Amino acid sequence: MPFGNTHNNFKLNFKVEEEYPDLTKHNNHMAKVLTKEMYAKLRDKQTPTGFTVDDVIQTGVDNPGHPFIMTVGCVAGDEESYEVFKDLFDPIISDRHGGYKPTDKHKTDLNFENLKGGDDLDPNYVLSSRVRTGRSIKGYALPPHNSRGERRAVEKLSVEALNSLDGEFKGKYYPLKAMTDAEQEQLIADHFLFDKPVSPLLLAAGMARDWPDARGIWHNENKTFLVWVNEEDHLRVISMQKGGNMKEVFKRFCVGLNKIEEVFKKHNHGFMWNEHLGYVLTCPSNLGTGLRGGVHVKLPKLSTHAKFEEILTRLRLQKRGTGGVDTASVGGVFDISNADRIGSSEVDQVQCVVDGVKLMVEMEKKLEKGEAIDSMIPAQK
Amino acid sequence: MASSFSRILSSKRNVGILSLVGAGSLTVGLLLNREQHVSAGAPVRRVYPASAEYPDLRKHNNCMASHLTPAVYAKLCDKATPNGYTLDQAIQTGVDNPGHPFIKTVGMVAGDEESYEVFADIFDPVIVERHNGYDPRTMKHPTDLDASKIRSGQFDEKYVLSSRVRTGRSIRGLSLPPACTRAERREVERVVVNALGGLQGDLSGKYYSLTDMSEKDQQQLIDDHFLFDKPVSPLLTCAGMARDWPDARGIWHNNEKTFLVWINEEDHTRVISMEKGGNMKRVFERFCRGLQEVERLIQEKGWEFMWNENLGYILTCPSNLGTGLRAGVHINLPRLSKDARFAKILDNLRLQKRGTGGVDTAAVGSTFDISNLDRLGQSEVHLVQTLIDGVNFLIECEKRLEKGQDIKIPAPISMRFVCCVF
Numbered sequence: 001m002p003f004g005n006t007h008n009n010f011k012l013n014f015k016v017e018e019e020y021p022d023l024t025k026h027n028n029h030m031a032k033v034l035t036k037e038m039y040a041k042l043r044d045k046q047t048p049t050g051f052t053v054d055d056v057i058q059t060g061v062d063n064p065g066h067p068f069i070m071t072v073g074c075v076a077g078d079e080e081s082y083e084v085f086k087d088l089f090d091p092i093i094s095d096r097h098g099g100y101k102p103t104d105k106h107k108t109d110l111n112f113e114n115l116k117g118g119d120d121l122d123p124n125y126v127l128s129s130r131v132r133t134g135r136s137i138k139g140y141a142l143p144p145h146n147s148r149g150e151r152r153a154v155e156k157l158s159v160e161a162l163n164s165l166d167g168e169f170k171g172k173y174y175p176l177k178a179m180t181d182a183e184q185e186q187l188i189a190d191h192f193l194f195d196k197p198v199s200p201l202l203l204a205a206g207m208a209r210d211w212p213d214a215r216g217i218w219h220n221e222n223k224t225f226l227v228w229v230n231e232e233d234h235l236r237v238i239s240m241q242k243g244g245n246m247k248e249v250f251k252r253f254c255v256g257l258n259k260i261e262e263v264f265k266k267h268n269h270g271f272m273w274n275e276h277l278g279y280v281l282t283c284p285s286n287l288g289t290g291l292r293g294g295v296h297v298k299l300p301k302l303s304t305h306a307k308f309e310e311i312l313t314r315l316r317l318q319k320r321g322t323g324g325v326d327t328a329s330v331g332g333v334f335d336i337s338n339a340d341r342i343g344s345s346e347v348d349q350v351q352c353v354v355d356g357v358k359l360m361v362e363m364e365k366k367l368e369k370g371e372a373i374d375s376m377i378p379a380q381k
Numbered sequence: 382m383a384s385s386f387s388r389i390l391s392s393k394r395n396v397g398i399l400s401l402v403g404a405g406s407l408t409v410g411l412l413l414n415r416e417q418h419v420s421a422g423a424p425v426r427r428v429y430p431a432s433a434e435y436p437d438l439r440k441h442n443n444c445m446a447s448h449l450t451p452a453v454y455a456k457l458c459d460k461a462t463p464n465g466y467t468l469d470q471a472i473q474t475g476v477d478n479p480g481h482p483f484i485k486t487v488g489m490v491a492g493d494e495e496s497y498e499v500f501a502d503i504f505d506p507v508i509v510e511r512h513n514g515y516d517p518r519t520m521k522h523p524t525d526l527d528a529s530k531i532r533s534g535q536f537d538e539k540y541v542l543s544s545r546v547r548t549g550r551s552i553r554g555l556s557l558p559p560a561c562t563r564a565e566r567r568e569v570e571r572v573v574v575n576a577l578g579g580l581q582g583d584l585s586g587k588y589y590s591l592t593d594m595s596e597k598d599q600q601q602l603i604d605d606h607f608l609f610d611k612p613v614s615p616l617l618t619c620a621g622m623a624r625d626w627p628d629a630r631g632i633w634h635n636n637e638k639t640f641l642v643w644i645n646e647e648d649h650t651r652v653i654s655m656e657k658g659g660n661m662k663r664v665f666e667r668f669c670r671g672l673q674e675v676e677r678l679i680q681e682k683g684w685e686f687m688w689n690e691n692l693g694y695i696l697t698c699p700s701n702l703g704t705g706l707r708a709g710v711h712i713n714l715p716r717l718s719k720d721a722r723f724a725k726i727l728d729n730l731r732l733q734k735r736g737t738g739g740v741d742t743a744a745v746g747s748t749f750d751i752s753n754l755d756r757l758g759q760s761e762v763h764l765v766q767t768l769i770d771g772v773n774f775l776i777e778c779e780k781r782l783e784k785g786q787d788i789k790i791p792a793p794i795s796m797r798f799v800c801c802v803f
Contacts, residue, residue: 007465011562018564022592022628061625147469148436149429177437203618210476213437 008044008052016040019054021061028073029092029284030060038087047084049141051077056085059144062204072096072285075205077145079138079272079280093277093284097342106278106288109345110258112251118354121244121295125361127333130240131253131293131350134233134281136272137264142282143207143232148214151230155214158229161263162218169256171220173229176212192217194231207232207282224249225256233281233290244295246357250350278342288342293350295357296322300332301367302360307377311363314380315356316340336360352381431455434469436476443488444699445475448506462499466492466560471500474620487511487700490620492560494553494687494695508692508699508757513796515703515758520798522693522703525760526669534662534769540776541659541710542748546668546765548705549648549696551687552679557697558622558647566629569649576678577633577642584671586635591627607632609646622647622697639664640671648696648705661772665708665765693757703757708768711737715747716782717775722790726778729793730771731755751775758798767794 011019020039023031034057042053060073074092076082082089090102121129136142137157140150159173174183187193196211197203219226228236237260239253264270272280278288302308303319312319320335321327329335336357338349363373435454438446449472457468475488489507491497497504501518509516536544551557552572555565574588589598602608611626612618634641643651652675654668676686687695693703717723727734735750736742751772753764778788 007461007556007560007562010464011564014562014564018567019562021563021625058624062623147429147434149433152433153429177440204624208477209473209619210436 008046008050008054011054012044016043019043021057023061025064026060026073027065027067028060028063028071029095030057030073030088031065032095033091034088042085042088045084047078047080049078049080049145051081051084051141051145053085053088055145056081056088059201059205063201071201072283074284075144075282076142076280076284078141079136081142082277082280082284089284093287093342096285097288098340100343102276104343105275106342107345107348108273108278108289109347110254111347112247112254114347115247115250115350115354117358118247118250118350119245121246121354121357122361123243125298125364126244126357127296127298128240128242129244129246129249129295130238131246131249131291132236132238133253133257133290133292133346134279134286135235135237135257135261135290136280136282137234137269138272139269140234142234143230144205144282148210151210151214154234155216155229157264157267157269158227158235159216159218160267161260162227164263165220165256165259168222168252169220169225169259171218171225173216173218175214175216177215187217190219190223192219192223192226194228197232202232205282225252227260232283233286244357246293246295246350246354250293254346286341288340289344289346289349290341291346291349292337292341293353294320294335294337295353296333297336297357297361298331298333299336299360299364302364302373303329303332303334305363305367305373307373311360311377312336312339312356314378315359316352316381317356431458434458436472438476440479441475441488442480442482443475443478443486444507444510445472445488445503446480447510449503453502457500457502460499462493462495464493464495464556464560466496466556468500468503470560470621471496472503474616477619478615486616487698489699490559490622490697491557491695491699493556494551496557497692497695504699508702511700512703512757513755515798517691520758520800521690522757523760523763523799524688524693524704525762526672527762528662528666528669530762531662531665531766531769533773534660534665534765536659536661536710536712536769536772537776538659540714540779541712541772543655543657543711544659544661544664545653545655545710546661546665546706546708547651547653548668548672548707548761549651549694549701550672550675550705551649551695551697553685553687555649557649558645559620559697563625563628566625566645570629570631570644572679572682572684573642573644573650573675574631574633575682576675579678580635580671580674583637583667584635584640584674586633586640588631588633590631592630602632605634605638607634607638607641609643612647617647620697640667642675647698648701659710661708661710661765661769669761701756703755704759704761704764705756706761706764707752707756708765709735709750709752710768710772711748712751712772712775713746713748714775714779717779717788718747718749720778720782720788722788725790726775726788727751727771729791730774731767731794731796732771732775755796758796 016036016039020036046052055077056074059075065071094100137154140146140154162173197208215230217228224241226238237257239249241249261271279290281287281290316339317336318339321329322333322335338352340349363376366373431454435451461467470492472489474490480486505517552569555569589602612623630645632643639656641653652672654664656664694705696702696705731754732751733754737745737748737750753768755764774791781788
């Protein structure tokens with residue numbers, strides 16, 4: 001319930017020119033797409049939960065962006081946002097996701113057996129492996145828009161689903177507002193604890209409202225399967241472990257997700273999904289699989305090679321620092337993950353990571369021996 | 382060029398008459414001039430009962446949290462002002478900012494003039510607590526901008542480095558910063574800049590819009606300590622006041638740099654009169670003259686300031702109701718500031734100290750910002766006189782301490798509010 005929507009009808013008393021935002025200094029996907037004509041067309045619409053075009057774009061209006069980094073500049077407030085504001089979201093999705101068309105179909109494949117290899121990444125180079133995604137619970141508004149009552153309902157349902165898990169998935173929920181100091185320190189030490197968002201991109205979208213009400217962290221006893229509740233999405237699901245056995249990480253990821261989904265479906269609140277957008281999440285950048293599968297890998301020589309960026313692009317991979325998005329690498333260790341989210345399946349994307357990282361480790365070994373890697377540089381995937 | 386805001390002057394005259402009848406009628410008066418896209422108080426989207434939506438305020442220490450019981454929440458949560466502003470929006474900043482054990486913030490804001498009426502069941506007790514017992518249901522607030530009544534307003538400049546008076550003003554008929562649309566905010570800018578353009582003589586000056594400020598202008602405004610920046614305080618950002626920054630924000634000041642207006646920061650306008658040295662009387666005289674001129678100029682175009690006889694001038698934060706006035710000095714008190722009785726003396730004189738960077742800053746050396754504590758229930762003249770008398774007393778204390786003489790804590794100033802019988 002950010003600040004724009006409850007008086008949208010009142011705003012219609014004012015002319016389009018008077019309400020249209022000044023985007024002349026902006027550099028984000030929303031600003032590139034939202035013409036005055038489009039704004040005029042969409043301004044009197046709202047989703048069934050009352051989300052309006054001004055709500056969608058507020059984060060992009062408040063955060064003009066960066067000359068080098070193109071942010072998305074808009075969010076969804078509920079499942080229907082992507083339909084009601086199609087005219088705005090479709091071109092943004094196309095720009096952000098490599099030309100994905102409104103008529104394209106997205107493939108979902110969470111069958112871990114379809115992944116080839118991935119169990120033999122050299123642990124001398126690959127320090128850890130991780131797969132994360134997000135899930136939205138059908139029937140509830142998303143973090144930019146939900147009320148306290150809705151957020152609490154999402155928490156209640158999620159905790160019920162998670163507490164029903166057993167075997168390697170048996171675990172415990174730690175609500176942020178009732179956490180003991182000891183629990184908090186342990187979660188920080190495990191690198192599990194998430195904190196109130198500070199990024200203005202998230203704050204301007206209203207995602208930190210009522211913090212820490214109905215937010216929490218669930219993880220299994222082995223600390224290899226972790227779920228964030230009500231942070232930037234309803235759920236963020238993470239499977240991780242030290243070393244290079246991405247196959248095992250992905251298996252646990254798929255099995256765990258499927259188990260959780262069963263419980264939600266029983267309550268008639270399955271995950272938001274459709275055959276065009278795949279899994280529906282708050283930020284358009286996470287549509288499709290919402291999956292980021294990656295490793296922390298030592299590539300001190302390769303990372304300084306002139307063709308490093310080119311190699312990553314061809315392998316459909318991206319690099320980040322070991323602190324995650326918008327951080328720098330430390331000691332030649334990089335976070336390497338899939339660049340794509342939509343138009344290819346979970347198996348496809350993790351396969352890219354597995355194959356790509358395997359190749360890059362071999363390149364690193366060659367460079368260590370002083371040999372050239374030019375013949376190994378792949379074609380564009 | 383007709384804008385949605387071109388007012389039929391006759392209906393603006395009616396607003397003056399309607400305001401005597403009460404805020405409810407005022408709402409109706411404003412609606413007479415609007416196309417009916419929304420009915421007054423359109424119902425709020427509710428999926429869950431009030432009990433499921435009631436915020437968790439157990440760890441909170443702000444005025445809103447002290448008074449927002451589940452019963453009050455249940456009573457108000459389905460209401461909206463004619464512009465569509467809701468209780469949840471008004472309290473969001475207080476929910477998001479639990480507060481500090483030592484500093485009790487207000488924890489809620491108004492989105493428009495009608496908020497104070499529609500949500501009176503929570504605003505009234507908050508106002509009573511924040512303004513030391515002033516009850517808007519039974520009391521009247523006196524407004525007095527006659528600077529000629531001020532006595533001994535020239536301070537010893539050995540101690541007083543600068544003098545300043547500020548207040549805020551809201552333009553009736555337009556939503557306040559937490560709720561305003563871009564169109565409304567731009568209209569505030571147009572109305573006010575237009576009026577300021579009509580100021581003459583020592584008040585004539587220039588407007589600097591934040592959106593297209595040159596580097597040179599920006600640097601000059603920083604050097605003059607005039608430039609305000611996008612709010613970073615979560616108290617303000619959680620209330621939605623930084624939306625669309627820097628659209629329709631700007632700074633106006635006169636050529637002499639002694640009269641300054643901020644547009645669309647935390648309020649529609651913040652009006653500041655200031656100068657180096659200790660001539661508070663002149664600062665206040667210019668303050669009153671400038672304010673009255675601006676008011677006359679906006680009235681020529683059919684606009685007026687938000688004001689009523691119980692709340693005085695209506696501003697975004699309940700803490701600034703009444704006069705919205707903070708009159709203060711930057712003063713050097715090396716001995717007195719180290720005296721154990723300093724805090725008590727200030728308290729009894731109804732003064733507060735701040736660092737020289739303003740609210741929530743620390744003092745540099747022994748230079749303090751000393752200003753009036755009160756805002757509502759006393760007039761501008763009364764508050765400025767209280768400040769003047771108080772500062773003169775502090776200077777006397779400092780002088781006595783310089784000579785090795787002892788000082789006395791003054792008796793506490795009594796506060797009387799004007800009650801009215803309806």
